Amino acid sequence: xxxxxxxxxxxxxxxxxxxxxxxxxxxxxxxxxxxxxxxxxxxxxxxxxxxxxxxxxxxxxxxxxxxxxxxxxxxxxxxxxxxxxxxxxxxxxxxxxxxxxxxxxxxxxxxxxxxxxxxxxxxxxxxxxxxxxxxxxxxxxxxxxxxxxxxxxxxxxxxxxxxxxxxxxxxxxxxxxxxxxxxxxxxxxxxxxxxxxxxxxxxxxxxxxxxxxxxxxxxxxxxxxxxxxxxxxxxxxxxxxxxxxxxxxxxxxxxxxxxxxxxxxxxxxxxxxxxxxxxxxxxxxxxxxxxxxxxxxxxxxxxxxxxxxxxxxxxxxxxxxxxxxxxxxxxxxxxxxxxxxxxxxxxxxxxxxxxxxxxxxxxxxxxxxxxxxxxxxxxxxxxxxxxxxxxxxxxxxxxxxxxxxxxxxxxxxxxxxxxxxxxxxxxxxxxxxxxxxxxxxxxxxxxxxxxxxxxxxxxxxxxxxxxxxxxxx
Numbered sequence: 101x102x103x104x105x106x107x108x109x110x111x112x113x114x115x116x117x118x119x120x121x122x123x124x125x126x127x128x129x130x131x132x133x134x135x136x137x138x139x140x141x142x143x144x145x146x147x148x149x150x151x152x153x154x155x156x157x158x159x160x161x162x163x164x165x166x167x168x169x170x171x172x173x174x175x176x177x178x179x180x181x182x183x184x185x186x187x188x189x190x191x192x193x194x195x196x197x198x199x200x201x202x203x204x205x206x207x208x209x210x211x212x213x214x215x216x217x218x219x220x221x222x223x224x225x226x227x228x229x230x231x232x233x234x235x236x237x238x239x240x241x242x243x244x245x246x247x248x249x250x251x252x253x254x255x256x257x258x259x260x261x262x263x264x265x266x267x268x269x270x271x272x273x274x275x276x277x278x279x280x281x282x283x284x285x286x287x288x289x290x291x292x293x294x295x296x297x298x299x300x301x302x303x304x305x306x307x308x309x310x311x312x313x314x315x316x317x318x319x320x321x322x323x324x325x326x327x328x329x330x331x332x333x334x335x336x337x338x339x340x341x342x343x344x345x346x347x348x349x350x351x352x353x354x355x356x357x358x359x360x361x362x363x364x365x366x367x368x369x370x371x372x373x374x375x376x377x378x379x380x381x382x383x384x385x386x387x388x389x390x391x392x393x394x395x396x397x398x399x400x401x402x403x404x405x406x407x408x409x410x411x412x413x414x415x416x417x418x419x420x421x422x423x424x425x426x427x428x429x430x431x432x433x434x435x436x437x438x439x440x441x442x443x444x445x446x447x448x449x450x451x452x453x454x455x456x457x458x459x460x461x462x463x464x465x466x467x468x469x470x471x472x473x474x475x476x477x478x479x480x481x482x483x484x485x486x487x488x489x490x491x492x493x494x495x496x497x498x499x500x501x502x503x504x505x506x507x508x509x510x511x512x513x514x515x516x517x518x519x520x521x522x523x524x525x526x527x528x529x530x531x532x533x534x535x536x537x538x539x540x541x542x543x544x545x546x547x548x549x550x551x552x553x554x555x556x557x558x559x560x561x562x563x564x565x566x567x568x569x570x571x572x573x
Contacts, residue, residue, distance in 0.1 A: 124164050169206040182222050186229040193233045200239045207243045227251050242279050265294040274310045343379035373404040374435045419454050463498040463511045471507040
Protein backbone atom coordinates (compact mmCIF):
# COMPACT_ATOMS: atom_id res chain seq x y z
CA UNK A 101 0.00 0.00 0.00
CA UNK A 102 1.13 3.55 -0.66
CA UNK A 103 2.34 5.65 2.29
CA UNK A 104 1.01 8.84 0.74
CA UNK A 105 -1.70 10.54 2.79
CA UNK A 106 -5.26 10.11 1.56
CA UNK A 107 -6.63 13.26 -0.01
CA UNK A 108 -10.12 14.18 1.28
CA UNK A 109 -12.56 16.00 -0.92
CA UNK A 110 -13.36 19.50 0.13
CA UNK A 111 -16.85 19.81 1.64
CA UNK A 112 -18.95 22.92 1.27
CA UNK A 113 -20.32 23.40 4.77
CA UNK A 114 -22.47 26.32 3.70
CA UNK A 115 -22.79 29.62 5.45
CA UNK A 116 -21.81 29.53 9.14
CA UNK A 117 -24.78 29.60 11.51
CA UNK A 118 -23.55 32.77 13.21
CA UNK A 119 -23.50 34.67 9.92
CA UNK A 120 -26.96 33.34 9.01
CA UNK A 121 -28.37 34.48 12.32
CA UNK A 122 -26.77 37.88 11.91
CA UNK A 123 -28.26 38.27 8.43
CA UNK A 124 -31.66 37.13 9.72
CA UNK A 125 -31.63 39.68 12.54
CA UNK A 126 -31.00 42.43 10.01
CA UNK A 127 -33.49 41.39 7.32
CA UNK A 128 -36.39 40.02 9.36
CA UNK A 129 -37.64 43.40 10.71
CA UNK A 130 -37.57 44.83 7.19
CA UNK A 131 -39.50 41.87 5.76
CA UNK A 132 -42.13 42.06 8.50
CA UNK A 133 -42.57 45.78 7.88
CA UNK A 134 -43.00 45.09 4.17
CA UNK A 135 -45.67 42.45 4.81
CA UNK A 136 -47.61 44.55 7.30
CA UNK A 137 -47.55 47.68 5.16
CA UNK A 138 -49.74 46.14 2.49
CA UNK A 139 -51.36 42.72 2.12
CA UNK A 140 -50.32 42.71 -1.52
CA UNK A 141 -46.70 42.53 -0.35
CA UNK A 142 -47.31 39.24 1.50
CA UNK A 143 -46.17 36.88 -1.32
CA UNK A 144 -42.94 38.88 -1.80
CA UNK A 145 -42.26 38.87 1.92
CA UNK A 146 -42.81 35.13 2.12
CA UNK A 147 -40.45 34.55 -0.81
CA UNK A 148 -37.69 36.40 1.04
CA UNK A 149 -38.42 34.43 4.21
CA UNK A 150 -38.25 31.15 2.27
CA UNK A 151 -34.84 32.15 0.91
CA UNK A 152 -33.61 32.83 4.43
CA UNK A 153 -35.19 29.55 5.62
CA UNK A 154 -33.13 27.62 3.10
CA UNK A 155 -29.93 29.16 4.43
CA UNK A 156 -30.78 28.50 8.07
CA UNK A 157 -31.83 24.91 7.27
CA UNK A 158 -28.61 24.17 5.41
CA UNK A 159 -26.60 25.73 8.25
CA UNK A 160 -28.51 23.55 10.80
CA UNK A 161 -29.45 26.71 12.68
CA UNK A 162 -32.41 25.40 14.65
CA UNK A 163 -33.26 28.62 16.49
CA UNK A 164 -33.35 30.68 13.28
CA UNK A 165 -35.30 27.99 11.41
CA UNK A 166 -37.88 27.92 14.18
CA UNK A 167 -38.25 31.71 13.93
CA UNK A 168 -38.70 31.65 10.18
CA UNK A 169 -41.22 28.78 10.06
CA UNK A 170 -43.38 30.29 12.77
CA UNK A 171 -43.07 33.75 11.19
CA UNK A 172 -44.23 32.51 7.79
CA UNK A 173 -47.39 30.80 9.05
CA UNK A 174 -48.07 33.68 11.46
CA UNK A 175 -47.99 36.20 8.60
CA UNK A 176 -50.49 34.04 6.66
CA UNK A 177 -52.74 33.82 9.72
CA UNK A 178 -52.58 37.56 10.39
CA UNK A 179 -53.51 38.22 6.77
CA UNK A 180 -56.51 35.88 7.14
CA UNK A 181 -55.27 33.67 4.32
CA UNK A 182 -55.78 30.27 6.00
CA UNK A 183 -55.49 28.38 2.73
CA UNK A 184 -52.03 29.88 2.11
CA UNK A 185 -51.03 28.93 5.64
CA UNK A 186 -52.06 25.31 5.04
CA UNK A 187 -50.04 25.22 1.84
CA UNK A 188 -46.89 26.55 3.48
CA UNK A 189 -47.25 24.17 6.44
CA UNK A 190 -47.19 21.27 3.98
CA UNK A 191 -44.38 22.76 1.87
CA UNK A 192 -42.11 23.59 4.79
CA UNK A 193 -42.56 20.18 6.41
CA UNK A 194 -41.47 18.45 3.18
CA UNK A 195 -38.30 20.49 2.61
CA UNK A 196 -35.20 18.36 2.14
CA UNK A 197 -33.26 18.04 5.38
CA UNK A 198 -35.86 19.96 7.35
CA UNK A 199 -35.04 19.94 11.05
CA UNK A 200 -37.44 17.78 13.06
CA UNK A 201 -37.65 20.16 16.06
CA UNK A 202 -38.50 22.96 13.63
CA UNK A 203 -41.41 20.94 12.21
CA UNK A 204 -42.62 20.23 15.74
CA UNK A 205 -42.47 23.93 16.62
CA UNK A 206 -44.36 24.88 13.44
CA UNK A 207 -47.10 22.31 14.14
CA UNK A 208 -47.47 23.50 17.71
CA UNK A 209 -47.74 27.11 16.52
CA UNK A 210 -50.39 26.19 13.95
CA UNK A 211 -52.33 24.30 16.65
CA UNK A 212 -52.42 27.52 18.67
CA UNK A 213 -54.27 29.23 15.80
CA UNK A 214 -57.21 26.78 15.86
CA UNK A 215 -59.19 28.89 18.32
CA UNK A 216 -58.82 31.94 16.05
CA UNK A 217 -60.37 30.38 12.95
CA UNK A 218 -63.42 32.21 11.59
CA UNK A 219 -65.57 29.09 11.09
CA UNK A 220 -65.65 25.35 11.64
CA UNK A 221 -64.86 24.56 7.99
CA UNK A 222 -61.60 26.51 8.19
CA UNK A 223 -60.75 24.86 11.47
CA UNK A 224 -61.32 21.40 9.98
CA UNK A 225 -59.10 22.24 6.99
CA UNK A 226 -56.23 23.21 9.31
CA UNK A 227 -56.74 20.05 11.38
CA UNK A 228 -56.66 17.82 8.31
CA UNK A 229 -53.49 19.59 7.11
CA UNK A 230 -51.77 19.09 10.45
CA UNK A 231 -52.89 15.44 10.60
CA UNK A 232 -51.43 14.89 7.12
CA UNK A 233 -48.15 16.56 8.10
CA UNK A 234 -47.78 14.57 11.32
CA UNK A 235 -48.83 11.19 9.92
CA UNK A 236 -46.16 8.54 10.42
CA UNK A 237 -43.76 10.90 12.22
CA UNK A 238 -42.85 9.72 15.70
CA UNK A 239 -41.40 13.08 16.75
CA UNK A 240 -44.84 14.73 16.41
CA UNK A 241 -46.97 11.78 17.63
CA UNK A 242 -48.16 13.67 20.71
CA UNK A 243 -49.21 16.67 18.61
CA UNK A 244 -51.04 14.37 16.21
CA UNK A 245 -52.91 12.77 19.11
CA UNK A 246 -53.99 16.14 20.47
CA UNK A 247 -55.12 17.33 17.03
CA UNK A 248 -57.10 14.11 16.55
CA UNK A 249 -58.74 14.62 19.92
CA UNK A 250 -59.92 18.09 18.83
CA UNK A 251 -61.26 16.63 15.56
CA UNK A 252 -63.08 13.94 17.54
CA UNK A 253 -64.89 16.52 19.69
CA UNK A 254 -65.90 18.50 16.59
CA UNK A 255 -67.37 15.38 14.96
CA UNK A 256 -69.24 14.52 18.12
CA UNK A 257 -70.66 18.06 18.33
CA UNK A 258 -71.84 17.64 14.73
CA UNK A 259 -73.68 14.45 15.67
CA UNK A 260 -71.25 12.02 14.04
CA UNK A 261 -70.56 9.85 17.09
CA UNK A 262 -69.48 6.84 15.03
CA UNK A 263 -66.97 8.92 13.05
CA UNK A 264 -65.65 10.56 16.22
CA UNK A 265 -65.16 7.16 17.85
CA UNK A 266 -63.36 5.71 14.83
CA UNK A 267 -61.03 8.70 14.58
CA UNK A 268 -60.13 8.64 18.27
CA UNK A 269 -59.73 4.86 18.58
CA UNK A 270 -57.24 4.68 15.71
CA UNK A 271 -54.64 6.21 18.05
CA UNK A 272 -52.41 3.71 19.84
CA UNK A 273 -51.40 6.13 22.56
CA UNK A 274 -50.08 3.38 24.83
CA UNK A 275 -47.08 3.12 22.48
CA UNK A 276 -46.23 6.84 22.62
CA UNK A 277 -42.99 7.13 24.53
CA UNK A 278 -42.99 10.93 24.58
CA UNK A 279 -46.47 11.29 26.09
CA UNK A 280 -46.98 11.74 29.82
CA UNK A 281 -48.59 8.75 31.55
CA UNK A 282 -51.48 10.79 32.88
CA UNK A 283 -52.27 12.12 29.41
CA UNK A 284 -52.08 8.59 28.01
CA UNK A 285 -54.58 7.43 30.62
CA UNK A 286 -56.89 10.34 29.85
CA UNK A 287 -56.80 9.46 26.14
CA UNK A 288 -57.63 5.81 26.75
CA UNK A 289 -60.42 6.69 29.17
CA UNK A 290 -61.87 9.00 26.56
CA UNK A 291 -61.66 6.25 23.94
CA UNK A 292 -63.54 3.91 26.29
CA UNK A 293 -66.12 6.61 27.00
CA UNK A 294 -66.83 7.14 23.29
CA UNK A 295 -67.15 3.38 22.73
CA UNK A 296 -69.64 3.10 25.60
CA UNK A 297 -71.69 5.98 24.22
CA UNK A 298 -71.66 4.31 20.82
CA UNK A 299 -72.76 1.00 22.37
CA UNK A 300 -69.61 -0.88 21.39
CA UNK A 301 -69.02 -2.49 24.77
CA UNK A 302 -66.67 -5.16 23.44
CA UNK A 303 -64.25 -2.58 22.05
CA UNK A 304 -64.58 -0.55 25.24
CA UNK A 305 -63.57 -3.57 27.34
CA UNK A 306 -60.57 -4.25 25.10
CA UNK A 307 -59.37 -0.64 25.32
CA UNK A 308 -59.82 -0.47 29.09
CA UNK A 309 -57.41 -3.39 29.54
CA UNK A 310 -54.60 -1.15 28.28
CA UNK A 311 -54.71 0.72 31.61
CA UNK A 312 -52.80 -0.74 34.56
CA UNK A 313 -54.75 -0.40 37.80
CA UNK A 314 -51.45 -0.16 39.70
CA UNK A 315 -51.15 3.39 38.39
CA UNK A 316 -54.23 4.37 40.41
CA UNK A 317 -52.39 3.71 43.67
CA UNK A 318 -51.10 7.29 43.42
CA UNK A 319 -53.30 9.74 45.27
CA UNK A 320 -52.93 12.52 42.69
CA UNK A 321 -54.73 10.47 40.02
CA UNK A 322 -57.80 9.66 42.11
CA UNK A 323 -60.01 11.52 39.60
CA UNK A 324 -58.84 9.20 36.81
CA UNK A 325 -59.32 6.20 39.10
CA UNK A 326 -62.95 7.10 39.79
CA UNK A 327 -63.62 7.67 36.09
CA UNK A 328 -62.00 4.34 35.19
CA UNK A 329 -64.01 2.33 37.71
CA UNK A 330 -67.22 4.13 36.76
CA UNK A 331 -66.67 2.90 33.20
CA UNK A 332 -65.85 -0.60 34.42
CA UNK A 333 -69.07 -0.67 36.43
CA UNK A 334 -71.07 0.31 33.34
CA UNK A 335 -69.39 -2.44 31.31
CA UNK A 336 -69.95 -5.09 34.00
CA UNK A 337 -73.61 -4.12 34.38
CA UNK A 338 -74.19 -4.68 30.68
CA UNK A 339 -73.38 -8.38 31.12
CA UNK A 340 -74.88 -8.68 34.64
CA UNK A 341 -71.49 -9.53 36.13
CA UNK A 342 -72.54 -8.67 39.67
CA UNK A 343 -69.37 -9.91 41.34
CA UNK A 344 -67.23 -7.71 39.07
CA UNK A 345 -69.48 -4.73 39.80
CA UNK A 346 -69.01 -5.33 43.52
CA UNK A 347 -65.22 -5.50 43.11
CA UNK A 348 -65.20 -2.22 41.18
CA UNK A 349 -67.29 -0.50 43.85
CA UNK A 350 -64.87 -1.95 46.42
CA UNK A 351 -62.00 -0.25 44.56
CA UNK A 352 -63.98 3.03 44.60
CA UNK A 353 -64.55 2.52 48.33
CA UNK A 354 -60.78 2.34 48.86
CA UNK A 355 -60.32 5.85 47.41
CA UNK A 356 -59.58 8.50 50.09
CA UNK A 357 -61.75 11.17 48.43
CA UNK A 358 -64.76 8.83 48.66
CA UNK A 359 -64.14 7.90 52.29
CA UNK A 360 -63.97 11.58 53.24
CA UNK A 361 -67.40 12.30 51.70
CA UNK A 362 -70.19 10.76 53.88
CA UNK A 363 -72.81 10.81 51.10
CA UNK A 364 -70.55 9.10 48.59
CA UNK A 365 -69.37 6.62 51.20
CA UNK A 366 -72.91 5.53 52.13
CA UNK A 367 -73.90 5.24 48.47
CA UNK A 368 -70.86 3.09 47.63
CA UNK A 369 -71.36 0.85 50.70
CA UNK A 370 -74.99 0.24 49.74
CA UNK A 371 -74.03 -0.82 46.23
CA UNK A 372 -71.23 -3.05 47.48
CA UNK A 373 -73.79 -4.91 49.61
CA UNK A 374 -76.42 -5.05 46.86
CA UNK A 375 -74.12 -6.48 44.23
CA UNK A 376 -72.33 -9.01 46.46
CA UNK A 377 -75.65 -10.58 47.45
CA UNK A 378 -76.75 -10.51 43.79
CA UNK A 379 -73.60 -12.36 42.69
CA UNK A 380 -74.01 -16.13 42.13
CA UNK A 381 -72.63 -18.25 44.95
CA UNK A 382 -69.11 -19.66 44.66
CA UNK A 383 -65.98 -19.72 46.81
CA UNK A 384 -64.84 -16.27 45.71
CA UNK A 385 -68.26 -14.72 46.29
CA UNK A 386 -68.58 -16.34 49.71
CA UNK A 387 -65.12 -15.16 50.79
CA UNK A 388 -65.73 -11.58 49.63
CA UNK A 389 -69.17 -11.54 51.25
CA UNK A 390 -67.76 -12.46 54.67
CA UNK A 391 -64.92 -9.94 54.34
CA UNK A 392 -67.41 -7.20 53.49
CA UNK A 393 -69.57 -8.22 56.46
CA UNK A 394 -66.57 -7.75 58.75
CA UNK A 395 -66.11 -4.11 57.64
CA UNK A 396 -66.79 -1.78 60.61
CA UNK A 397 -68.14 0.97 58.31
CA UNK A 398 -71.23 -1.12 57.56
CA UNK A 399 -72.80 0.40 60.66
CA UNK A 400 -73.36 3.50 58.51
CA UNK A 401 -75.88 1.53 56.42
CA UNK A 402 -77.53 -0.55 59.12
CA UNK A 403 -80.52 -1.75 57.12
CA UNK A 404 -78.41 -3.05 54.25
CA UNK A 405 -75.96 -4.55 56.74
CA UNK A 406 -78.78 -6.57 58.33
CA UNK A 407 -79.75 -7.89 54.91
CA UNK A 408 -76.14 -8.89 54.25
CA UNK A 409 -75.97 -10.70 57.59
CA UNK A 410 -78.88 -12.92 56.55
CA UNK A 411 -76.68 -14.37 53.82
CA UNK A 412 -73.79 -15.10 56.20
CA UNK A 413 -75.68 -17.37 58.62
CA UNK A 414 -77.02 -20.85 57.88
CA UNK A 415 -80.66 -20.03 58.49
CA UNK A 416 -83.66 -20.04 56.22
CA UNK A 417 -84.91 -16.74 54.78
CA UNK A 418 -88.52 -16.42 53.67
CA UNK A 419 -88.74 -14.27 50.56
CA UNK A 420 -92.07 -12.63 51.53
CA UNK A 421 -90.51 -11.42 54.80
CA UNK A 422 -87.37 -10.19 53.02
CA UNK A 423 -89.48 -8.24 50.53
CA UNK A 424 -91.58 -6.80 53.35
CA UNK A 425 -88.69 -5.80 55.63
CA UNK A 426 -86.23 -4.50 53.04
CA UNK A 427 -88.33 -3.84 49.95
CA UNK A 428 -88.84 -0.12 50.64
CA UNK A 429 -85.12 0.64 50.89
CA UNK A 430 -84.18 -1.63 48.00
CA UNK A 431 -86.81 -0.27 45.64
CA UNK A 432 -85.80 3.32 46.47
CA UNK A 433 -82.28 2.75 45.07
CA UNK A 434 -81.41 2.82 41.38
CA UNK A 435 -80.21 -0.79 41.65
CA UNK A 436 -83.77 -2.12 42.15
CA UNK A 437 -85.77 0.87 40.89
CA UNK A 438 -89.35 0.19 39.80
CA UNK A 439 -89.92 0.59 36.07
CA UNK A 440 -86.32 0.04 34.96
CA UNK A 441 -86.11 -3.30 33.04
CA UNK A 442 -82.59 -4.03 34.27
CA UNK A 443 -83.52 -3.10 37.84
CA UNK A 444 -86.53 -5.43 37.65
CA UNK A 445 -84.23 -8.21 36.53
CA UNK A 446 -81.99 -7.55 39.53
CA UNK A 447 -85.03 -7.76 41.81
CA UNK A 448 -85.84 -11.18 40.34
CA UNK A 449 -82.20 -12.21 40.73
CA UNK A 450 -82.32 -11.20 44.40
CA UNK A 451 -85.28 -13.53 44.92
CA UNK A 452 -83.28 -16.31 43.22
CA UNK A 453 -80.31 -15.73 45.54
CA UNK A 454 -82.59 -15.98 48.59
CA UNK A 455 -84.06 -19.25 47.35
CA UNK A 456 -80.63 -20.65 46.46
CA UNK A 457 -79.41 -19.74 49.96
CA UNK A 458 -82.35 -21.63 51.44
CA UNK A 459 -81.59 -24.70 49.31
CA UNK A 460 -77.98 -24.69 50.56
CA UNK A 461 -79.19 -24.43 54.15
CA UNK A 462 -81.57 -27.39 53.66
CA UNK A 463 -78.76 -29.42 52.07
CA UNK A 464 -76.56 -28.64 55.07
CA UNK A 465 -79.03 -29.81 57.75
CA UNK A 466 -80.87 -32.62 55.95
CA UNK A 467 -79.66 -35.95 54.63
CA UNK A 468 -83.04 -36.89 53.19
CA UNK A 469 -86.19 -34.82 52.89
CA UNK A 470 -89.60 -35.26 51.32
CA UNK A 471 -90.64 -33.00 48.47
CA UNK A 472 -93.69 -31.77 50.34
CA UNK A 473 -91.52 -30.62 53.24
CA UNK A 474 -88.99 -28.99 50.90
CA UNK A 475 -91.78 -26.98 49.23
CA UNK A 476 -92.86 -25.61 52.60
CA UNK A 477 -89.33 -24.66 53.62
CA UNK A 478 -88.64 -22.88 50.32
CA UNK A 479 -92.09 -21.26 49.93
CA UNK A 480 -92.30 -22.64 46.38
CA UNK A 481 -94.47 -25.00 44.40
CA UNK A 482 -93.10 -28.41 43.48
CA UNK A 483 -91.99 -27.55 39.94
CA UNK A 484 -90.17 -24.38 40.98
CA UNK A 485 -88.50 -26.10 43.94
CA UNK A 486 -87.26 -28.87 41.66
CA UNK A 487 -86.03 -26.30 39.13
CA UNK A 488 -83.91 -24.41 41.67
CA UNK A 489 -82.59 -27.65 43.15
CA UNK A 490 -81.63 -28.93 39.71
CA UNK A 491 -79.83 -25.70 38.86
CA UNK A 492 -77.70 -25.86 42.01
CA UNK A 493 -76.89 -29.50 41.36
CA UNK A 494 -75.86 -28.64 37.80
CA UNK A 495 -73.64 -25.83 39.13
CA UNK A 496 -72.17 -28.34 41.64
CA UNK A 497 -73.13 -26.08 44.53
CA UNK A 498 -74.99 -28.92 46.29
CA UNK A 499 -75.30 -32.66 45.78
CA UNK A 500 -78.80 -34.12 45.55
CA UNK A 501 -80.73 -37.00 44.00
CA UNK A 502 -84.50 -37.08 43.56
CA UNK A 503 -86.45 -40.29 43.96
CA UNK A 504 -89.56 -39.36 42.00
CA UNK A 505 -91.77 -42.37 42.87
CA UNK A 506 -91.01 -41.95 46.58
CA UNK A 507 -90.93 -38.11 46.28
CA UNK A 508 -87.76 -38.02 48.41
CA UNK A 509 -84.64 -35.91 47.90
CA UNK A 510 -81.34 -37.31 49.17
CA UNK A 511 -78.49 -34.90 49.92
CA UNK A 512 -76.06 -37.61 51.08
CA UNK A 513 -73.14 -37.99 48.71
CA UNK A 514 -72.26 -41.60 47.78
CA UNK A 515 -69.04 -42.91 49.20
CA UNK A 516 -66.71 -45.03 47.13
CA UNK A 517 -64.40 -47.75 48.44
CA UNK A 518 -61.48 -45.37 48.82
CA UNK A 519 -63.48 -43.07 51.13
CA UNK A 520 -64.62 -45.98 53.29
CA UNK A 521 -61.10 -47.38 53.53
CA UNK A 522 -59.67 -43.97 54.37
CA UNK A 523 -62.19 -43.51 57.17
CA UNK A 524 -61.46 -47.02 58.54
CA UNK A 525 -57.73 -46.37 58.35
CA UNK A 526 -58.17 -43.08 60.21
CA UNK A 527 -60.23 -44.76 62.94
CA UNK A 528 -57.68 -47.55 63.36
CA UNK A 529 -54.84 -45.05 63.56
CA UNK A 530 -56.68 -43.12 66.24
CA UNK A 531 -57.39 -46.32 68.19
CA UNK A 532 -53.77 -47.48 68.02
CA UNK A 533 -52.65 -44.06 69.21
CA UNK A 534 -54.93 -44.32 72.24
CA UNK A 535 -53.68 -47.82 73.01
CA UNK A 536 -50.08 -46.68 72.85
CA UNK A 537 -50.83 -43.82 75.23
CA UNK A 538 -52.64 -46.15 77.65
CA UNK A 539 -49.73 -48.58 77.60
CA UNK A 540 -47.41 -45.73 78.50
CA UNK A 541 -49.64 -44.68 81.40
CA UNK A 542 -49.97 -48.29 82.68
CA UNK A 543 -46.24 -48.65 82.74
CA UNK A 544 -45.92 -45.35 84.55
CA UNK A 545 -48.53 -46.36 87.17
CA UNK A 546 -46.94 -49.78 87.78
CA UNK A 547 -43.51 -48.27 88.34
CA UNK A 548 -44.95 -45.90 90.93
CA UNK A 549 -46.77 -48.74 92.72
CA UNK A 550 -50.22 -47.17 92.31
CA UNK A 551 -53.30 -49.27 93.14
CA UNK A 552 -55.27 -51.06 90.41
CA UNK A 553 -58.35 -48.80 90.66
CA UNK A 554 -56.18 -45.85 89.53
CA UNK A 555 -55.14 -47.83 86.49
CA UNK A 556 -58.79 -48.44 85.55
CA UNK A 557 -59.60 -44.74 86.08
CA UNK A 558 -56.73 -43.66 83.83
CA UNK A 559 -57.90 -46.12 81.20
CA UNK A 560 -61.35 -44.50 80.94
CA UNK A 561 -60.05 -40.92 81.19
CA UNK A 562 -57.53 -41.36 78.38
CA UNK A 563 -59.66 -43.59 76.16
CA UNK A 564 -62.91 -41.66 76.57
CA UNK A 565 -65.61 -43.55 74.74
CA UNK A 566 -62.96 -45.94 73.45
CA UNK A 567 -61.91 -46.85 76.98
CA UNK A 568 -64.19 -49.85 76.82
CA UNK A 569 -61.75 -51.55 74.48
CA UNK A 570 -58.89 -51.06 76.91
CA UNK A 571 -60.82 -52.17 80.01
CA UNK A 572 -61.95 -55.32 78.31
CA UNK A 573 -58.38 -56.09 77.42
